[in-house]
Amino acid sequence: MWSNAKDRGLRDRAANVIPGGMYGHQSTALLPEDFPQFFTKAEGTRITDADGNTYIDFMCGYGPNLLGYGRPEIMRAIAEQQAHIDTATGPSPLIVDLAEAMVSMVSHADWAMFCKNGSDATMMALMIARAYRGRSKVLVAKNAYHGSMPWSTPRPGGVLPEDRAHIVTFDYNDPESLTDAVRSVDGDLAGIFATPYRHDTFADQSMPDTEYARTARALADEYDALLIVDDVRAGFRITRDCSWETVGVRPDLSAWGKVLGNGQPISALVGSDKARDAAQKIFVTGSYWFSAVPMAAAIETLRLVRETDYLEHMQHVGGLFRNGLVAQAADFGFAVRHTGPETMPMVLFEDDPDFRVGYGFCRAAMKRGVYLSPYHNMFTNAAMTEDDIAETLEATGAAFEEIKRSRNALQPSAALMALMEA
Amino acid sequence: MWSNAKDRGLRDRAANVIPGGMYGHQSTALLPEDFPQFFTKAEGTRITDADGNTYIDFMCGYGPNLLGYGRPEIMRAIAEQQAHIDTATGPSPLIVDLAEAMVSMVSHADWAMFCKNGSDATMMALMIARAYRGRSKVLVAKNAYHGSMPWSTPRPGGVLPEDRAHIVTFDYNDPESLTDAVRSVDGDLAGIFATPYRHDTFADQSMPDTEYARTARALADEYDALLIVDDVRAGFRITRDCSWETVGVRPDLSAWGKVLGNGQPISALVGSDKARDAAQKIFVTGSYWFSAVPMAAAIETLRLVRETDYLEHMQHVGGLFRNGLVAQAADFGFAVRHTGPETMPMVLFEDDPDFRVGYGFCRAAMKRGVYLSPYHNMFTNAAMTEDDIAETLEATGAAFEEIKRSRNALQPSAALMALMEA
Numbered sequence: 001m002w003s004n005a006k007d008r009g010l011r012d013r014a015a016n017v018i019p020g021g022m023y024g025h026q027s028t029a030l031l032p033e034d035f036p037q038f039f040t041k042a043e044g045t046r047i048t049d050a051d052g053n054t055y056i057d058f059m060c061g062y063g064p065n066l067l068g069y070g071r072p073e074i075m076r077a078i079a080e081q082q083a084h085i086d087t088a089t090g091p092s093p094l095i096v097d098l099a100e101a102m103v104s105m106v107s108h109a110d111w112a113m114f115c116k117n118g119s120d121a122t123m124m125a126l127m128i129a130r131a132y133r134g135r136s137k138v139l140v141a142k143n144a145y146h147g148s149m150p151w152s153t154p155r156p157g158g159v160l161p162e163d164r165a166h167i168v169t170f171d172y173n174d175p176e177s178l179t180d181a182v183r184s185v186d187g188d189l190a191g192i193f194a195t196p197y198r199h200d201t202f203a204d205q206s207m208p209d210t211e212y213a214r215t216a217r218a219l220a221d222e223y224d225a226l227l228i229v230d231d232v233r234a235g236f237r238i239t240r241d242c243s244w245e246t247v248g249v250r251p252d253l254s255a256w257g258k259v260l261g262n263g264q265p266i267s268a269l270v271g272s273d274k275a276r277d278a279a280q281k282i283f284v285t286g287s288y289w290f291s292a293v294p295m296a297a298a299i300e301t302l303r304l305v306r307e308t309d310y311l312e313h314m315q316h317v318g319g320l321f322r323n324g325l326v327a328q329a330a331d332f333g334f335a336v337r338h339t340g341p342e343t344m345p346m347v348l349f350e351d352d353p354d355f356r357v358g359y360g361f362c363r364a365a366m367k368r369g370v371y372l373s374p375y376h377n378m379f380t381n382a383a384m385t386e387d388d389i390a391e392t393l394e395a396t397g398a399a400f401e402e403i404k405r406s407r408n409a410l411q412p413s414a415a416l417m418a419l420m421e422a
Numbered sequence: 423m424w425s426n427a428k429d430r431g432l433r434d435r436a437a438n439v440i441p442g443g444m445y446g447h448q449s450t451a452l453l454p455e456d457f458p459q460f461f462t463k464a465e466g467t468r469i470t471d472a473d474g475n476t477y478i479d480f481m482c483g484y485g486p487n488l489l490g491y492g493r494p495e496i497m498r499a500i501a502e503q504q505a506h507i508d509t510a511t512g513p514s515p516l517i518v519d520l521a522e523a524m525v526s527m528v529s530h531a532d533w534a535m536f537c538k539n540g541s542d543a544t545m546m547a548l549m550i551a552r553a554y555r556g557r558s559k560v561l562v563a564k565n566a567y568h569g570s571m572p573w574s575t576p577r578p579g580g581v582l583p584e585d586r587a588h589i590v591t592f593d594y595n596d597p598e599s600l601t602d603a604v605r606s607v608d609g610d611l612a613g614i615f616a617t618p619y620r621h622d623t624f625a626d627q628s629m630p631d632t633e634y635a636r637t638a639r640a641l642a643d644e645y646d647a648l649l650i651v652d653d654v655r656a657g658f659r660i661t662r663d664c665s666w667e668t669v670g671v672r673p674d675l676s677a678w679g680k681v682l683g684n685g686q687p688i689s690a691l692v693g694s695d696k697a698r699d700a701a702q703k704i705f706v707t708g709s710y711w712f713s714a715v716p717m718a719a720a721i722e723t724l725r726l727v728r729e730t731d732y733l734e735h736m737q738h739v740g741g742l743f744r745n746g747l748v749a750q751a752a753d754f755g756f757a758v759r760h761t762g763p764e765t766m767p768m769v770l771f772e773d774d775p776d777f778r779v780g781y782g783f784c785r786a787a788m789k790r791g792v793y794l795s796p797y798h799n800m801f802t803n804a805a806m807t808e809d810d811i812a813e814t815l816e817a818t819g820a821a822f823e824e825i826k827r828s829r830n831a832l833q834p835s836a837a838l839m840a841l842m843e844a
Contacts, residue, residue, distance in 0.1 A: 010515050017518065017533050020702040025707045026511070026512050026707075036512065037512055038517075039512045040507060041506050042506075047511055057510075061509050062709065069507075069510065078504070082497070084463050088461050088685075089448070089461065089464075089482070089483050090471075091444070091461070092460060093460045096432055096435050096439065096460075099439035100439050111438075111440055112439060112440065113441065116538040117711075119708060127581070128580060130580045130581075131579045148705055148707050149545070149571070150548075150549060157549070158548070159552075162584040162587045265713060278579075280445075283446075283576060284445070286538070287486060287687075288538065290448050291687060
């Protein structure tokens, strides 16, 4: 029987010693009621919460779980490296091996730099774009997430107007809007940030339009500015290269993170020779950026990316999940929009402007052992089996049945409503 | 026989795939000629380079090595936690345990938030100070290092004037300069950043003057702004609490990192109740901020900080190193200034304006198996024994002898001269 008594107890303690009880993207503040905050086990495709409830996890750590939690080959690489050197006074030779691996796998890349947060990689891209020709303006798509630094964090607290004085927005997938934004900055264009595909929260996803991507490349070339693809979330979940290879457009820089070490803390910025001098002009660093263990995990992850069918498998199980869910929704009289790639599905309900149906559905699925998000794109991973999807669909079928029955009693999330009004 | 053939080979490969061959604070670009760039082993007090040369390491990973590389208790905590959960869809209960431990140990702290880089913690402090009363100006001591974000990185590449539009500097340990800076911002004071003691590169260190520290506290109170101690580098190396407890001054926020997980990637911002609401107003996060393994390492590190004499031991061996080095210098006709705490010594030579003597000395010591820095404060760690110090002094004695002999042939570092001219 599902219970959350221990989670509640931990939340009470957390409320004393952590502002708001929790912070950041893993706070349950915006999730449906009763979603567990604390977890004690992660293995393969499953997570277990503090009360011992186990879930098939479609959030995959918000991305890092690419090959399965605790994947044996990665755990062996970690253990072997830990016996030698991790954080020390200099990097290990693995930084060279890893940079060579990234350069060999990412078509546009001639060099690589490693860091910890996805935000580190996007910040480095911002700085390099500005160092490139000494210009200021950086273009980003409206509502696109590029990390939580002052220039990019989605909420206004602690941010000054100056932090964004030279950030200019445009509409994703709209070549005209992008062109207008470029013309508006009057020759002061440092770079254009491109999300590999639109994966905003609370919105349908959309794949990049080829004309839009080509326009971005052409404008960057015309103004001698840098084109940046922020592949932190989607990298290696679309293709075994920079995601924009799928539309035939090569950026000058791409930012990576999440899957790079299958959960070990490592992110990267890779770039072309065009951006190399500018990359040498910035000073960025971090206490643990040169630690060897995450690099060993990344090297092994990259090997598995090259040598296994992880991607095709994730697409296959993701397709089963999508088709099953859409059919179930219709059976129970709901219409869902399942958007984005099979490996990163977003599921939103039609006629659900305040998301109460989606929240109710995810809550009902959670109580039946399937962890879904009602507002953020989800993820498949290479450890998911057809049996996992069958078990998932059994739970989601029961969840549809429950919300069909209780539909009129569903209420919108108070926290979400407060955010939307703010 | 010391050799660096493999290091040279790795550097050649790195030059192709990493901008400048290396980046950040662990680049050897500013170190004396022949300093090894790549290391393959770290154990206890020692690091081994790619060519198999082993050094007694007085840089301690630029700080993280507090209790000895590969300290068995920490490695056990890591291995045990890895078997359960690390990076996943939510934090483990360890985040609550760790926050409680920090709050119990740091006198001014009522809450804690965890992150990855020291720069994350200082950025959060900056944002919280601005969120606190909706003000802009943040005061920092001239030349103090608070991380490598655009608002604080020590070099100008990729930084815009707007990134620092509201950063105001003052002279460390100068109450009048601090007071003038506060008055100059005309009521728009968000916060004052205080380095626990002055540990700038290429400069003598100085401990905080009590009047200066009290002035900082009084000014923050007078203007209802936040006082921040950046303890990323010095935390738990001065006392088992916030470093400014030693001068009887409690900040509203303190930033931590480096030693917190004895090398595992974790940093923290802790604060008082006064700053709790403001901390809830900012949105900051990172892909790996909630990973459980670094938190397990931090909990065990904090236990060892509380329960062992690590600090007194580090002070003891640091004192032996200082006294031995100063006596040797005099014996060979050199005068050195050994400044700062025994646990974080800075050693600079008198009459050495372009640092050529210091560089020559560190190079000669390195070739004899002792890794020192000629421009950055060094660190002792709890694994260092009296025998290690005796072995160190044997090498440094020979190094003094060598530079006495070759003094007239010493040349300044070309990279350093280029930096100083820039």
